[in-house]
């Protein structure tokens with residue numbers, strides 16, 4: 001085995017694509033996926049790779065310091081790719097505590113364990129923290145987030161991610177632990193939990209339910225296909241420099257309402273509905289409190305230094321995503337039949 005790598009949150013949306021990529025592409029690496037399996041973690045996401053010899057799963061809550069220390073003592077990790085997090089902004093508004101525990105305490109537990117394990121020799125070690133563009137706050141109509149944009153998080157979620165970014169930099173600066181960070185824009189694609197805009201809308205259109213658009217639908221997000229994020233993570237893990245930050249984005253800004261209309265037309269096509277039929281489901285609902293207006297990433301550093309660029313155009317990526325959700329009905333139904341229906345009622349009734 002050339003490297004032993006810990007991937008946290010590997011049963012989640014992005015984590016499962018990163019685990020799959022690393023397990024398949026690097027058969028000489030041992031990949032350890034550590035995940036608590038919260039409502040967002042689903043081992044079904046990895047059913048195509050979980051029998052491979054170079055893959056191990058550990059059910060671990062990163063908030064539990066002793067479990068994290070034990071994990072590092074069990075495996076002699078060379079690298080960490082840290083994705084485990086509470087990730088949904090709306091949930092951080094109704095219940096911020098879990099975001100503080102997992103995103104901040106969990107990250108410091110991992111950093112402390114890595115430091116204990118690596119302190120005598122940092123050579124060949126790397127702690128790679130996966131973060132979000134939301135730490136930069138909200139843009140007006142102009143401009144882009146760059147690696148030097150000041151932090152200005154606005155939601156409990158983004159504030160917890162910003163704290164974790166600061167802790168990673170502090171451990172790098174104070175203790176010399178080799179570490180780097182990437183901040184990415186909105187991901188979409190297969191396996192995303194249907195609380196997030198795109199899979200939620202796909203599911204509602206399929207079932208002829210209202211599509212809840214917050215406020216006037218004018219907010220703008222920069223969408224990136226999840227496999228492009230996984231390829232950027234692969235590139236940065238292998239070629240990025242300790243102490244650096246890399247922005248990852250799709251260069252693909254969409255107003256929410258325009259994105260929903262595009263999705264409706266793709267769904268009309270796939271479901272053999274007359275043109276314009278699914279758009280009738282669009283329903284404007286009460287806005288998200290403190291709703292950030294616009295995110296847009298300048299990823300030229302990553303593109304110029306390493307030649308990374310996103311692959312599918314948006315209509316193609318969205319089409320692939322729709323087809324995945326329409327095909328993987330058992331995956332979707334098993335989520336919808338669980339606690340998620342209670343969450344949906346709580347979040348959307350009376351909105």
Ligand code: NAD
Nearest residue numbers: 009011012013014036037038040041061062084085087187
């Ligand atoms: P997700 O919610 O789909 O998955 C999170 C995973 O973390 C789940 O498998 C969950 O079980 C696990 N987890 C949660 N709490 C844990 C704990 N205490 N201990 C161990 N495991 C725990 O999230 P995602 O959308 O895949 O995001 C992954 C990472 O990427 C997050 O750090 C997020 O902030 C970041 N990110 C996400 C996006 C996006 O658009 N989804 C964009 C940029 C950055």
Ligand code: DAU
Nearest residue numbers: 087088089132133134185186195196197212213214219256
């Ligand atoms: O920018 C990166 C971030 O993108 C990640 O760090 C987060 O983990 C991820 O969840 C995502 O955050 P957003 O809040 O942008 O994603 P979400 O899918 O929740 O919402 C996208 C946009 O759609 C946002 O402007 C809110 C709006 N929205 C969302 C939902 C769930 C609606 O209009 N209706 C909805 O029902």
